[in-house]
Amino acid sequence: MTNASHEVVKGPHHSGDAAPIALSAHSITKRFPGVLANDSVDFDVRAGEVHTLLGENGAGKSTLAAMLCGLYQPDSGYMLRNGQPISLSSPRAGLQHGIAMVHQHFRLVERFTVAENVVLGSRDLSFTLKRKNIDDKVAAVAESYGLPIDPQAVVGELSVGQRQRVEIVKALYQGAEILLLDEPTAVLVPAEVEKLFENVHAMTAAGKSIVFISHKLGEVVEISDRVTVLRGGRVTGHVSGRGSTDTKELARLMVGRDINLSTQRASHATGHEVLQIRELSLASEGVDILSNISFNVHEGEMVGIAGVAGNGQRELADTIAGLISPTSGTISIGGAMTTDRGPIAARELGLAYVPEDRLGMGLVPSMSILDNLLLTRDRRIVVDRASVRPEANRLIEQFEIKANNADHIARKLSGGNAQKVLLARELSGGRTVTKLLVVCSPTRGLDVGAIETVRRLLDDARSAGQAILLISEDLDEIMSLADRILVLYRGAIVHETPGESAQLATVGAAMAGLKTEGAA
Template sequence: MTNSAVRMTGVVKRFPGVVANDGVNFEVLKGEVHALLGENGAGKSTLSNILTGLYRPDEGTIELNGAPMSFASPKAALDAGIGMVHQHFRLVEPFTVAENVILGNQETPFLIDAESIIDRVNELAARYDMAVDPNAKIWQLSVGEQQRVEILKVLYRGAQVLILDEPTAVLTPIEADALFRTLRAMTAEGRTVIFISHKLDEVMSVSDRITVLRGGRTVGTVATMDTSTRELASMMVGRSVEFSRVVRRNPGVPADVVLSLSQVNCDDDRGRHALHDVSLTVGRGEIVGVAGVAGNGQRELAEVIAGMRSSTSGRIAVAGNEVPNGKARAAIAGGVAHVPEDRLHTGLAAGHSVEDNMALKNYRTPLLSKFGLLRRNVIATQASDLVTKYDVKTPDTATPVRLLSGGNVQKVLLAREFSTRPKVLMAASPTRGLDVGAIETVRGRLVEAADDGVGILLISEDLEEIMSLADRIVVIYEGRLVADMPAADATREQLGLLMGGAKMEASR
């Protein structure tokens, strides 16, 4: 017997027009954390979908513990001991943790012995250091806790190989650390973890070995201790990438205010007070970073500026002109561009073509429609121009955006937003979930826009990003702006403390 848990050899998977996996070789040893690293579109998702039985490879073999396997369904893969923790959770919100854990489990008897399930869940949770109350309802849990439930689900069903798809994307740093401890505990018991990510740092800190994919092919497998972030990055993108503080062509002019909020209050979807007397200015060409842990009012802040949400009091002005409360069209007309966090379903209409999405903001202008009728040829020209200008990789402009890769989705969104010639651009987590190459492009576009005089409000949880791009940083905590400082003065530690609710004075 070898020590191999999973071995995939020469795996090929073709989709119409695309070869997603083109002869991938991939071997995972028992008891290791093996990172699968690659840009978006490198073939990571396809590979994991093949491994979990969702797709079947067109060519190639899969061996599990040295024996050839072929899975007809996700259930077959699970029966064989391969479990997947998806990036987007598949939990039933009104159900309890224990109920979710047994949901869909074929071995669940007709009559459910709740006690024994709860005991088993508690036991698993304790063993792997995943504190979660089996009787809590899912909706009561934080995102990190919900992820634990997902992990418990696959453990409960006896998975020996766990695949985690970008598990830290939704976690706070503290939660991520807890997750890493859990993974360690599992591998210590001989379980195997496949960790899909494109975050170099965390891959370096959590994995034993790393396989890098690029363009559907295996670039190579390296032992973590023998490599560096820099080497991995170049393996991923095929060239060296530097992260450092950006150099600005034209520095911002804070005194020339393009966006101002004064004493703005608003409620969230459940009617709770979400923003408290928020006052903020963004100058021409200035990049203002809004740092904060997710859920502290960032979404409401962006929506209230974009006119998607009504404020309960306060004023918002763009280039000195007050924007009517809660009128998205007025905000757009006033020069507010918005790259929302949920690109595919808020910023774009996923089922619509690239062409339609490019026209989403300006289809009502006389250029694109007359007498209520759209000028389809102009819309098409606009789209193909933008596709060329922003280097969007798409078969044609009639392709639905949902079929594009994450980076290209963001390019479509940015292309459209910049094409409206905005005065202010709000970008919420604009690089989240993107691969290294795309991150570079997106950041470059933002800086370029700022250089051209657009005031940018960068809302992000990624401190690295804020610190490398922003001229000025504000910190949001529980719906209040708790700090406002030049980026040059900010340190990671200080921001981290403020984001965690420490007082300004204390942090100094």
């Protein structure tokens, strides 16, 4: 099978004739300097179906989606909308044809409210509408798709998951018939994913088309009517989705080999306390964000913080990293107090930090891979780039970062590859010896091959005696990696269990705020 456009694959939704093709791309080619991002790609999506794009980091998925919505223009090839040729010169033109994309990196204005962001750029009479009316209208759209959100909330204060909800509501508000969802679930917790999928089903039932991009193979099997696999910019396979394919087969199609995600917990005794947190509390405008948190992480130990997004995880990590000062309580790293001493002091004491928001906080988008790799390891202005280039090249190879060379600008990396740069920098330590590694959702957005690499690196760091604090909404990940699991709920630690004997149901219940036996 080589050509999607000549095949008729029926989604399980449809009985009788397949639904008409809503949007198709034919022989689409897109080249960036030094990279053939899409190589004669054929792709189509029918009304009422979910067609998934699957592929390794850098395979060309986001690029294809960007052309389908008008953000990028193909170098060659053509597109049809309901069988008619279209040429999309901009996302606005895409919208006029009912095509909208929810991006991997959000494009919201942080200072604006939810409602302002939603109506921004729409051809609505937004400027003549009263604010109250806009708020109501936005809330109504959100509500009708089961995505409730406060229209007056300021986007900058929302969690990643909530921001994504705003992006989806925005596309729906603008009347999208074809929604391109670029890794929408990467930032969602299981319950939110379920909701999103209900919403996707509601939309497909109403005849809308969904182009879905995800690295989570279980989800792909669950949600897709069809799957197209991209590799190195080319279509390498088609499978029909739900039920008729399994995750192993998809993994093999994607990376061309079997994947092993099993890890070993620390078998050795753990050493001294590296991170000590004592009675830490954080309040903002009278609201408790962190309440009286105390715990330690030892040398060679990985402690997992489980919890549903928005329960204080981000603030806990930022507080440890010295980016936020706590209201009360203390933090020490390697026996030295770091409370109120700022992020540089924390780094100098041996902290490495992978924040939740990679491109906002972790990387400088306009800088090269090389400079991003150097960013935290040497604060002198003049750096001898030549001397670190071999090291940068080694990291690019080790982390399988898909880029021409170390001078590639971070903004132009694929989502997963940008993330790998950040991980490479933080996991490789550089000048200061890492004693404590705080990582937030380290494998989010990575393909299965990269997840394997990152898990191995975390294992290695632990074996080398680093203390690791793993903060993740991916419960499976925490359950399979952490030596000890703490559950954060409404800013407090409500449950603690050794990783080995952790029960999924018990940890899940604690995450939902239900009282459990092991309650702290």
